[in-house]
Amino acid sequence: MRLLRIVPDDTKFDFMRFRRISFPVSALLSIAAILLYFFHGLNFGIDFVGGTLMEVQTKAGPADLAKMRSTIGGLHLGDFQLQQFGAPNDVLIRISQQPGGDAAQQEAVQKVRNALGDAVEYRRVEVVGPSVSTELLSYGTIGLVLAIGAILIYLWFRFEWQFALGAMIANVHDLVLTVGFMSLTGIDFDLTSIAALLTILGYSLNDTVVIYDRIRELLRRYKRMPMPDLLNASINATLSRSIVTHLTVSLSLLALLLFGGQAIRSFTATMMFGVVLVGTYTSVFIASPILIYLGVGRARQGGPEDTEAEAPPTAPAAPVAPPTPSKPSPPRQRARSRR
Amino acid sequence: MLFFSRWKVAAILLTAAIVCLFAVPNFFSENTLRNWPSWAQRHIVLGLDLQGGSSLLLEVDVNAVRKDKLQAISDDVLRILRQNRIQFTGRAIKGNSVEVRITRDGDVENAVGKLRELSQPVASVMGSTGQRSVDISESGGLITLTPTEPALVERIRQTVDQSIQIIERRVNELGLVEPIIQRQGASRILVQVPGLQDPSRLKEIIGKTAKLDFRMVDLSMTPEQALASHPPADSEILDGEGGSKYLIDKRVLVSGGDLVDAQPGFDQRNGQPIVNFRFNSSGARKFAEVTKANVGKPFAIVLDNKVISAPVINEPIPGGAGQISGNFTVQSANDLAILLRAGALPAPLTVVEERTVGPGLGQDSINAGEHAAYAGAALVVIFMLVTYGLFGLFANVAVAVNVAMIFGLLSLLGATLTLPGIAGIVLTVGIAVDSNVLIYERIREEVRAGRTAISAIDAGFTRALATILDSNITTFIAAAVLFYIGTGPVRGFAVTLGIGILTSLFTAFTLTRLIVAYWVRLWRPRTVPI
Numbered sequence: 001m002r003l004l005r006i007v008p009d010d011t012k013f014d015f016m017r018f019r020r021i022s023f024p025v026s027a028l029l030s031i032a033a034i035l036l037y038f039f040h041g042l043n044f045g046i047d048f049v050g051g052t053l054m055e056v057q058t059k060a061g062p063a064d065l066a067k068m069r070s071t072i073g074g075l076h077l078g079d080f081q082l083q084q085f086g087a088p089n090d091v092l093i094r095i096s097q098q099p100g101g102d103a104a105q106q107e108a109v110q111k112v113r114n115a116l117g118d119a120v121e122y123r124r125v126e127v128v129g130p131s132v133s134t135e136l137l138s139y140g141t142i143g144l145v146l147a148i149g150a151i152l153i154y155l156w157f158r159f160e161w162q163f164a165l166g167a168m169i170a171n172v173h174d175l176v177l178t179v180g181f182m183s184l185t186g187i188d189f190d191l192t193s194i195a196a197l198l199t200i201l202g203y204s205l206n207d208t209v210v211i212y213d214r215i216r217e218l219l220r221r222y223k224r225m226p227m228p229d230l231l232n233a234s235i236n237a238t239l240s241r242s243i244v245t246h247l248t249v250s251l252s253l254l255a256l257l258l259f260g261g262q263a264i265r266s267f268t269a270t271m272m273f274g275v276v277l278v279g280t281y282t283s284v285f286i287a288s289p290i291l292i293y294l295g296v297g298r299a300r301q302g303g304p305e306d307t308e309a310e311a312p313p314t315a316p317a318a319p320v321a322p323p324t325p326s327k328p329s330p331p332r333q334r335a336r337s338r339r
Numbered sequence: 340m341l342f343f344s345r346w347k348v349a350a351i352l353l354t355a356a357i358v359c360l361f362a363v364p365n366f367f368s369e370n371t372l373r374n375w376p377s378w379a380q381r382h383i384v385l386g387l388d389l390q391g392g393s394s395l396l397l398e399v400d401v402n403a404v405r406k407d408k409l410q411a412i413s414d415d416v417l418r419i420l421r422q423n424r425i426q427f428t429g430r431a432i433k434g435n436s437v438e439v440r441i442t443r444d445g446d447v448e449n450a451v452g453k454l455r456e457l458s459q460p461v462a463s464v465m466g467s468t469g470q471r472s473v474d475i476s477e478s479g480g481l482i483t484l485t486p487t488e489p490a491l492v493e494r495i496r497q498t499v500d501q502s503i504q505i506i507e508r509r510v511n512e513l514g515l516v517e518p519i520i521q522r523q524g525a526s527r528i529l530v531q532v533p534g535l536q537d538p539s540r541l542k543e544i545i546g547k548t549a550k551l552d553f554r555m556v557d558l559s560m561t562p563e564q565a566l567a568s569h570p571p572a573d574s575e576i577l578d579g580e581g582g583s584k585y586l587i588d589k590r591v592l593v594s595g596g597d598l599v600d601a602q603p604g605f606d607q608r609n610g611q612p613i614v615n616f617r618f619n620s621s622g623a624r625k626f627a628e629v630t631k632a633n634v635g636k637p638f639a640i641v642l643d644n645k646v647i648s649a650p651v652i653n654e655p656i657p658g659g660a661g662q663i664s665g666n667f668t669v670q671s672a673n674d675l676a677i678l679l680r681a682g683a684l685p686a687p688l689t690v691v692e693e694r695t696v697g698p699g700l701g702q703d704s705i706n707a708g709e710h711a712a713y714a715g716a717a718l719v720v721i722f723m724l725v726t727y728g729l730f731g732l733f734a735n736v737a738v739a740v741n742v743a744m745i746f747g748l749l750s751l752l753g754a755t756l757t758l759p760g761i762a763g764i765v766l767t768v769g770i771a772v773d774s775n776v777l778i779y780e781r782i783r784e785e786v787r788a789g790r791t792a793i794s795a796i797d798a799g800f801t802r803a804l805a806t807i808l809d810s811n812i813t814t815f816i817a818a819a820v821l822f823y824i825g826t827g828p829v830r831g832f833a834v835t836l837g838i839g840i841l842t843s844l845f846t847a848f849t850l851t852r853l854i855v856a857y858w859v860r861l862w863r864p865r866t867v868p869i
Contacts, residue, residue, distance in 0.1 A: 003869065004725045009787055055700065102398070102689045109693070110539060122536065123700035127693040132396065143824035150816045158809055192759065195821055195829045199766075199836070202817030206810040210777065213806040241780040244726060245773045248719050252769030255715030256762055261707030263388075263700075264762050271766075 006247070007240040015235045016228040019289035026286055030173055033180025040183050045190030046126060048140070050097035050133035052109055055085060055124035056116065062088040068116070075111050086262045090123070102129035140194040147198055148172070151205055159212060162294040167208045170287035174204045178274040187266040196267050200274030203249070207242060207283040214238050215291065227296070231288050242280060250276050341797055341856040351849040355740055358842075361747035383749045386757035387694070388828050389708075391701035392533035396692035397506075397545065399526045403686045404498050405435070408486050412473065413437045415457055416484065425450050436485040444480060451477050454484065461489045495526050498685045503528055506688075508681035509544050528688070536697055540674075548643050548687050549678035551595030553626070555588040556637040556649050562586045577639075579646040580666050587639050587646065592629045597622025601679035603672040606664055612672035613664045616679060623659025631655035640665075642675070694827070708761035715765040716742075723772055727779055730869045733854045734775035737846045741771045744842040745835065754838075757831030767839030770814075774847035777810075778803040779869050792867045793859060800852055807847055815840045 046053050058064075065082050068091060072080055079096040093112065098104040105127050113122070128136070148168065155164035175197055182189055214234040222230060253276065256268040343351075364372055364382040372380045387394050409432045416439055420427050426442040427450070441447045458473040472490035476483050486494075499522055506528065510518045519531040535541065557574040562584035565576055570586060577587050601616045618626055629638070630652050639649040640663050647665040667675070719738070723731035745764060749756065782799030790798060815837060822833035858864075 003728050006726070009783070057699065102691045106542065106690050106693070113537075113539070121697060121699055122695070123697045125693065125695040127690075129689075129691040131398065132692045139824045143820050146824075147817050147820040150820065151813050154812060154816060191825065191829050195759065195825065195832050198817045198821045199814075199832075202814035203770075205813040205817075206773075209810040209813055210806055213809055217802075237784060238780075240783070241776050244776045244780070248722060248772050248776070249766070249769040251718040251722060252715040252765050255718060256711045256765055259707060259710035259714050260762060260765075261704055261711075261758070263704055263707070263758055267759065267762065 007243050009240075011236045011239055012232075013236060013239075014232055015284055016232050016289055016292075018285055019292075022281075022285035022289070026173060026282075029180070030176045033176045033183070036180045036183040042179070042183050042189040043186045045188040045193075046094070046128045046133070047190040048133055048137040050105070050128050050130045052093075052095040052105060052112075052128075053124070053126045054093040054095075054109070054112065054122065056091050056093065056120040057087070057123055058089045058091070058120050060119070063091045065091065068093075071115050072112060075108075075115055077108050077111065091120075097130060097133075102131060105129050136191060140191065143194060144175075144197060144201075147201060151201070155205075155209070159216060160296065162291060162296045163212050163216075166287055166290045166294050166296075167205055167212065169290060170208060170282045171201055171204045173286060174200060174274060174278045174282050177278050178270060181273045182270060185269075187270060192264070192267045193270060196270040196274065199271060200279065203275045204279035204282060207245075207279055208287040210241065211235060211238050211283055211288055215288070215296075219296075227292050231291065235284055235288055239284075242283065246276055246280050341793070341800070341852070341859055343853060343856055348853065351853055354845075355744065355850060358747040358751075359740065359743040361751045362743055362749075365746065365750060381750050381753050383746065384753060384755045385701075385705075386755045386760070386828060386831055387531060387533060387701075388696050388757050389701050389705050390533055391536070391696050391698035392531065393535040393538040393541065393695040394529065394531045394693070394827070395538060395542065395545070395690055396523065397502075397528045397530060397688040398691045399495060399498050399502060399528070400687040400689065401495060401526050404495050405486075405491060406432075407686065408491065408494055409435070409437055412457060412484055412486065416454065419453050419456070420450065423449070423453050425453070436483050438484075439482050441480045441482065447477060447480055447482075451475060451482060454482060457484065461487070461493055492525070499526060499528060501685045502688060505682050505684055506530060506545055509677060510541070512677040512681060513541065513544060515541070527691070534698070536695070538693065538695055542690055542693075544674060544677065545688060546690065547678055548684045549595070549681070550643055550683040551598070551679060552591045552641045553593040553629070554591055554639050554641055555629075555633065556639050557586045557588050558636065560586065577641060577644055577646050579649070583646075585639060585646045585649060587641065592638070593618065593622050593625045595679060595683055597625070598679055601676040603669070603676045604662070606662070611664060612667040612669050613662045614667070614672050614676050614679065615662045616660065618659040618661075620659070623657075626659060626661070627655060627657040631657075704758045708758055712761060712765050712768075716768055719768055719772060723775070727775075727869050729858075730775075730779055730855075733851060733858070734772055734779075736854065737775060737851045738768055738771045740850055741839070741842050741846050742768065744845070745838050748838050748842065749835070752834075754834050755831055756835075757828040759828045760831035760835040763832045763835030763839060767836065767843065770839065771843035771846065774803075774807045774811075774843055775851060777807055778847070778851065782867055783869060786867050792864045795867055796855060796859065800855075804848060807844070811840050811844055 056063075063084070065084070069082050072082070072093065072095075077095050077098065081092075081094040083092045083094075084090065085092040095108055095112070098108045109125060109127055148171075152164050152168050155167055178197060178200055181187075182193065187193070211234055214237055215231060218225070218230050218234055225233075250272070253268055253272050256264065257272065260268060361381065364375070364379060372382070413430060413432055416430060416437060420439070425446045428440050428442055430437070430439040432438075441450050454475055458471040458475060461470050461472050470487055470489045472487060474485045474487055476485075503520055503522060507518075507520050510520065510530065510532070515532050515535060517533055519529070521529050523529045530541075530545065532538070532541065557571060559571060559574075562576055565571075565574070565586045566584065570576055573589050574586050575589055577585050579585050597618050599617050599619045599622075601614055604613055604615045605611065606613045634652050634654060637649045637651045640647045647663060650664075663675070716738075720735045723734050725731070727734065742764065745767065748754075778799055781803040782795050785795035785798045786792070788795075818833050818837035818840065822830055822837060825833050
């Protein structure tokens with residue numbers, strides 16, 4: 001049986017050459033994303049700014065948005081939005097936070113319920129008061145920072161500090177671009193978005209760690225191979241895996257996007273962008289080349305030669321296996337003396 | 340890497356089988372499960388976003404608790420100083436303290452000593468904190484009493500506990516199915532009621548403090564006069580029905596705490612809905628004394644600082660039973676009876692968050708989740724077969740076991756499955772195959788490097804597993820943080836994601852290896868078909 005080979009064996013792409021393009025491009029995109037965040041802003045959902053969200057379904061025929069708008073407008077509840085949501089008889093109503101604390105939000109919902117009456121089915125009602133929304137926002141932010149910190153520490157223990165730093169720079173870059181994406185598309189930014197961001201962080205790192213693992217392995221094996229060649233070899237060796245895995249994850253996300261319903265659509269769209277588009281690009285074009293600048297292996301060129309090391313190949317190639325297969329690579333990184 | 344001792348094989352298969360078996364109860368109805376032993380009844384609970392229902396987050400009014408505490412201290416100061424015949428002036432609540440000025444210098448030391456009995460050691464759940472409940476300081480005859488922060492925290496904790504009990508009683512009286520009422524954080528209470536579509540009545544029932552007092556109406560001046568000048572020191576002006584005002588004595592004659600029963604009924608004379616109540620023996624005795632002493636005068640029934648009615652006492656009421664008539668409907672009489680039976684909340688509660696999902700949306704979400712899961716699984720299974728052939732089949736078996744184990748563990752934990760949780764499972768399917776992809780790609784590489792089939796497989800597993808561990812731990816950290824900060828649906832996602840990582844690590848390290856090892860032993864392959 002002939003099996004599908006998405007990536008041919010023994011690719012020898014020179015990924016490192018692209019760093020002269022990828023770094024400025026990423027820098028520009030990141031700046032654009034940050035500018036978007038500050039000037040276009042995020043479409044904060046009620047989780048973070050408080051207010052009311054109601055999803056209603058008219059019982060008879062398609063919803064008359066204009067009529068509903070005037071009905072709710074007559075209640076004088078400040079800013080509100082009506083929006084078709086999926087089916088033509090499905091309407092999403094957003095009401096901004098009412099002045100007067102938590103109790104005022106409850107009164108507003110009751111008013112809308114009374115005004116719309118029994119003509120609609122209330123599929124979803126969410127009311128978040130000011131005290132909770134402030135807390136949720138700070139929890140979300142703390143959570144992101146905490147996760148980044150915890151992962152940084154883990155990577156620092158498992159690799160050298162340059163790897164941890166490189167991975168973090170790369171993945172904060174992922175988060176920044178994703179936030180830019182959310183600003184541009186106007187996707188609701190709520191607790192689910194924080195979940196999406198954290199998952200993106202986890203998976204992008206997952207990818208980066210796989211490549212870093214290989215870099216570490218090759219660093220041990222080829223003591224004198226120039227860094228760019230070694231990084232190229234590592235990326236090429238893991239390229240097939242990266243692409244296959246991203247295809248399977250994309251397939252899962254595609255299923256969620258198509259069939260998972262309106263409620264998690266913005267979540268899956270964000271994940272699709274963050275994991276599939278940005279995450280993969282980052283691992284290859286940012287996370288790996290950045291190691292050169294962070295000085296991984298800088299001491300190697302002048303360092304003492306390891307007698308056990310094999311002669312470095314002249315061109316990046318798939319690594320040659322050591323002669324004794326029973327000797328596994330050490331599972332834990334020994335402290336590398338670089339001086 | 341390909342050798343497994345017999346007992347290891349048994350342990351692996353047994354673990355996988357047992358964990359999978361825990362998922363079985365989910366396929367049976369609640370009624371069937373009731374006959375099973377209790378350890379076998381554990382099953383996955385659908386989140387409110389899937390089964391529909393209402394979730395309310397209530398917050399205890401911390402300021403009210405603080406004010407109550409200060410008022411209590413102030414009352415105690417009055418009592419102690421009077422008992423000891425110490426003269427004082429200017430007893431007042433100022434900010435977070437109670438101040439009192441002792442008139443005679445000679446009494447100051449004595450007063451401070453007597454007031455010290457107000458300061459008790461603060462006991463908490465952890466045992467004694469070594470701190471006292473009130474700070475007492477004195478300068479120039481002015482004594483300041485300040486409740487300490489641990490004392491307030493403890494008081495808020497008690498308030499939340501009492502509130503939970505009372506809410507439970509009230510919610511049960513409403514006849515709602517399987518409500519979940521639990522503390523959240525320091526001053527909040529989460530109330531979740533599956534299947535409830537319109538929480539308006541629930542909010543009304545929970546939102547009332549239901550503090551009922553019987554007090555005398557002050558007839559020394561009319562409410563209008565009191566409004567124009569100052570009401571007497573021991574009286575206050577309270578609202579009644581329809582904008583009316585009453586001047587009511589501050590002293591509580593009998594309180595709602597003395598009630599033993601309250602039932603809705605109808606007035607025999609005019610057929611209006613009323614609430615019948617009965618006092619306990621001490622309440623009945625007090626009520627009898629009061630009514631005997633005040634025949635011909637009006638007394639007021641005050642609920643949450645609002646006068647429900649102010650009837651004139653026609654004759655002494657000795658039996659400890661009475662009725663409240665006001666402008667009731669059948670429903671409001673019923674609600675008041677519920678509130679009076681359940682007792683008053685120790686402090687007002689505010690709804691700070693509400694999330695309600697109708698049954699229609701819940702069912703739609705379940706369907707959407709199922710479709711997405713089937714579609715995702717089908718796509719991944721086909722893709723793996725096309726890419727890795729026989730080894731793809733092995734991977735698919737591992738993923739199937741993986742998903743079964745996720746459901747098993749979720750059942751064992753009695754975890755809540757939410758729509759984002761389903762998304763987590765679907766994602767896990769995509770991720771679980773990643774372990775296999777890492778292993779297979781590594782085997783391909785080792786084959787290219789010139790190894791024999793068996794040696795390549797062995798090396799592939801050895802090297803890939805270290806990578807798998809590293810890469811999964813980072814994702815697990817993210818899931819753990821998410822679990823810690825998240826609530827409701829988001830937490831559901833964190834749970835399935837985290838469990839999915841654990842089970843996929845288990846299958847990658849044991850099951851996949853075991854399958855490949857058996858295949859190698861049976862077929863003795865010369866080449867690796869991937």
